Amino acid sequence: MARAQILQAILIWVLLLILLSLTVGASFLPLGRMNPVVSMGIALIKASLIFWFYMQLKKERGLVRLAALGAGAWLLILFLLVSSDVVTRGSF
Amino acid sequence: MTERHIPETDVEKVSYLRAGHSLRSWLLTTDHKRIAILYLYAVTFFFFIGGAAAALVRIELLTPGGDFLTNEGYNRTFTLHGVIMVWFFLIPSIPNTFGNFLIPLMIGARDLAFPRLNLLSWYIYLLGGTLTLYVLVAGGVDTGWTFYTPLSSMFANGNVVAATVAIFIAGFSSILTGLNFIVTIHTLRAPGMTWGRLPLFVWSHYATSLILVLATPILAITLALIAAERLFGIGIFDPSLGGDPLLYQHLFWFYSHPAVYIMVLPALGVVSELVAAAARKPVFGYWFVAFSSIAIAIIGFLVWGHHMFVSGQSMYASAVFSFLSLAVAVPSGIKVYNWTATLYKGHISLDPPFLFAMSFIGLFVFGGLTGLILAMLAIDVHVHDTYFVVAHFHYIMVGGTVSAFFGALHFWWPKITGREYIMVWGRLTAIFIFLGFNLTFFPQYLLGYLGMPRRYHIYDPSFQVLHVMSSLGASLLGVAYVLPFTYLFYSLRYGKPSPPNPWGVTGLEWTTPSPPPKQNFDQIPVVTTGPYDYPVEMEDRR
């Protein structure tokens, strides 16, 4: 690995640690219903960093990127249809 | 057919079977064909362990009282049956044996894309399987194969954590296999083997692999969450800790409904091959059959809530899931119609593999249609958690997938071993399996409709006649499943050596000798025609 790459890896790692402390910190804030939104938002940023740099998607071709996006789309299906139950439980 | 032992032929001497004789050459092999055989031994072993558990269940159910197994013992027995059959037989059954053996041969490649990963997946599978057997010896689990919370997280006193670890491990074997197949199909197709020339078996394994890769991680995470709640008291599913018990069912079925398609899609691929071979005609509507596999893989992810209609899921979600469940039947229906249209006006051969294919079609239709009945909200309230559901999924997983497994075994046996078996016995087996199966499971539809709940071993005496019929059928089925061992093993020593293409059918795997050489093909073939280019020239025939 070239020096620049190692430096970059360490930089991303530090960034991830900062985001982690943000997650922990945010859980103490009295945000109410916004709490999960904030922690999910931070998690999304962390995941993107890992995808892009550690899993080297920035170097990959279209098909591989598409496959990675597919995983995200599937997670969205899971969240969406689970919500279709959780959100409507009181009213239906 | 003479009684004399037929010595090794010249083709066999240079085949993959003789490329190294030592145990080590088998246990460290990276040849996809040998790994397929390792898997064949392993899944057969687990099939019989799961079968033994089923036998105990059927013996217990002969009488309305609980006089053979204890309550706890009964729970542990059906859990063991489900866990072993689902994760250690059905999921790996066709893909890891026939898929492993045939995909490289069918696309004109020398091996899978990652041969060592392929071997690793076998060892991981064995590790998971061994751990499951340990759990069994160490006292078992009583939650059912579904591990529902809060039973599994708060009340069950068996080895729940050990069992989830075992399945967690086995899951990685599935993921590696799926990954390997996807990469192989994308990158190792022979020159001229375009996507439109892929055999339908390969298409269905491609769809299966997508599910393996996308769904299995969710199962792993879900099982890990149960362990986290049991061991560390982290509130995920337990309401008193702020969790949601239904969340477990959502996560479990987000994996497990697609997983039922992992179990049946490879079988659909086998049957597409067998139907074309039986009729000696191109498959009717190739692209529809190919894409229906992909459609099943995708829509199969959107229907899981049909397992939760009476669990407390909101009515709105239930209605959505009911609608989507009806939609998933469309691509399955397309396949059945297209097979029928393929057979139409064909000169249908009734050799053993094709008999298995025909019985598959009938049983799959029956299982699929009762799936639609279950997907209707109002009816499901009545039959949920009864033997009706048990009959529904056994029609597909046992009547369907296991029949296709035997169909594949009888079709590709001459290719895999280089020897032909005695046809009459194969035909008899196919007929016995069909009869035994229906005698076992048809009464269960009636039982369920009349109100016999699943997972109970003490029942109302009025159900006994149907239960006894079912147990009798199960004995017949058990005998029929053992039969192939006799004539297939017999063929290894005494069978006639098979020509490259004993059935006179299309497909690259039939262009190479039986059994194939280690490298599969002397030269990588160049493909110039579509997959079912019938009629085949006569001199290629037997």
Ligand code: HEM
């Ligand atoms: C035509 C598509 C299908 C539909 C609409 C369908 C529908 C359903 C429904 C609604 C249930 C829940 C019944 C209840 O618990 O009350 C169910 C259960 C089940 N189905 Fe299907 N099904 C279909 C195909 C399949 C296939 C292809 C398989 C297997 C390869 C399968 C395996 C199962 C299993 C294992 C269960 C029971 C799980 C359990 O509770 O232990 N189904 N199905």
Ligand SMILES: [Cu+2]
């Ligand atoms: Cu389902």
